[in-house]
Amino acid sequence: MALEVLDFELPPIGTNAFVVADRERAACVVVDAPLNAFSTVESLLVRNGWTLEGLLLTHGHWDHTLDGHRFAAFGARIFGHEADRILFSEPQVMNAFAMPGIEMHPVAVTDWVKQGDCIELLGRTVEAREVPGHCPGSLLFWFKDAGIAFPGDAVFRGSVGRYDLPGGDFAALEASIRRQIYTLPDETRLYPGHGPPTTVAHERANNPFVRG
Numbered sequence: 001m002a003l004e005v006l007d008f009e010l011p012p013i014g015t016n017a018f019v020v021a022d023r024e025r026a027a028c029v030v031v032d033a034p035l036n037a038f039s040t041v042e043s044l045l046v047r048n049g050w051t052l053e054g055l056l057l058t059h060g061h062w063d064h065t066l067d068g069h070r071f072a073a074f075g076a077r078i079f080g081h082e083a084d085r086i087l088f089s090e091p092q093v094m095n096a097f098a099m100p101g102i103e104m105h106p107v108a109v110t111d112w113v114k115q116g117d118c119i120e121l122l123g124r125t126v127e128a129r130e131v132p133g134h135c136p137g138s139l140l141f142w143f144k145d146a147g148i149a150f151p152g153d154a155v156f157r158g159s160v161g162r163y164d165l166p167g168g169d170f171a172a173l174e175a176s177i178r179r180q181i182y183t184l185p186d187e188t189r190l191y192p193g194h195g196p197p198t199t200v201a202h203e204r205a206n207n208p209f210v211r212g
Contacts, residue, residue: 002146003020003021003022003122003124003143003146003148004020004021004022004023005018005019005020005021005148005191006018006019006020006021006044007191007197008037008040010034010035010036010037010040011034011035011036012035012063012099012102013063013099014194015032015034015063015064015193015194016032016034016191016192016193016194016195017030017031017032017033017034017037017040017041018030018031018032018150018191019031019041019044020122020143020148021044021048021050022122022123023048025122025123026048026049026050026051027050027051027052027053027122028041028044028045028050028051028052028053028122029052029053029054029055029056029121029122029126030052030054030055030056030071030076031055031056031058031141031150031191032056032057032058032064032065032150032152032193033055033057033064033065033066033067033068033070033071033107034063034064034066034067035063035066035067036067037066037067037070037071038067038070038071038074041071042074052071052074052076053077053121053122054076054077054078054079054111054119054121055068055071055076055077055078055079056079056126056139056141056150057078057079057080057088057107057109057139058138058139058140058141058150058151058152058153058193059080059081059084059087059134059135059137059138059139059152059153060080060081060084060085060086060087060088060091060135060137061087061094061135061153061165062087062091062094062098062102062104063098064152064153064193065087065088065091065104065107066102066104066105068088068105068107069105069106069107069108072107072108072110077110077111078107078108078109078110078111079109079110079111079112079113079119079128080107080109080111080112080113080137080139081112081113081114081128081130081136081137081138081139082112082114082137083132083136083137084135084136084137084138085109085137087135087137088106088107088108088109089106089107090106091104091105091106091107092104097165097166113128113139114128114130115128115129115130116128116129119141124143124144124145124146125144125145126141126142126143126144127141127142127144128140128141128142129141129142129180129181130176130180131151131152131154131173131176131177131180131181132167132169132172132173132176133154133161133163133168133169133170133171133172133173133174133175133176133177134152134153134154134160134161134162134163134165134168134173135152135153135161135165135167135168136167138152138153138154138161138176139152140152140154140180140181142184142188147185147187147188147189148188148189148190148191149181149184149188149189149190149191149200150190150191150192151181151190151191151192151193152192152193153192153193153194154173154176154177154181154192155177155181155190155192155203155207155210156192156193156194156195156198157192157195157196157197157198157202157203158198158203158206158207158208159195159207159208159209160173160177160207160209160210161173161193173210174209174210177203177207177210178210178212181200181203182200182203182204182210182212184200185200186199186200186201186204187199187200187201188200190203
């Protein structure tokens with residue numbers, strides 16, 4: 001059965017949280033945890049009788065991890081990259097570029113993943129690809145059999161992630177996009193951390209920041 005992707009744009013700055021569901025298995029995986037992601041997911045679990053197999057964090061920036069501690073308290077497996085360890089464990093280091101008054105909690109990552117690691121979720125293999133440049137620990141998660149990928153803030157429809165934040169580097173970001181995103185099959189559907197979905201083929205041909 002095909003996977004279903006549910007997209008929730010959540011506060012405080014319109015960050016996407018994705019629920020990747022297999023209704024036949026009555027199970028799901030969550031990608032990123034902005035504010036209110038946990039209550040959104042919890043209602044889906046209760047209403048559909050789903051189990052939660054894991055939370056995939058594309059990177060450690062505060063707007064993607066605000067509800068991470070709530071998933072940890074729930075007992076979820078949480079996947080992230082070790083290069084962002086300090087952002088997960090000491091999120092207050094991001095105060096200078098977070099919204100004033102935002103309450104941030106440490107996120108206990110249970111599974112550190114790196115380039116080429118394959119994770120078994122929803123009865124499928126999910127490949128992790130490192131896509132630094134926006135953030136040192138940026139990851140793309142590729143559900144190969146389903147033809148979908150989650151690049152976080154590395155690339156957006158018609159744009160790319162900021163590279164002026166601490167740890168950002170445009171040369172690294174450009175290399176990540178060319179080597180790790182544009183090498184995916186053309187038809188791969190990309191679900192970025194902000195904004196609407198797109199495809200590899202569309203970005204390779206049209207993205208004004210990094211042409212294929």
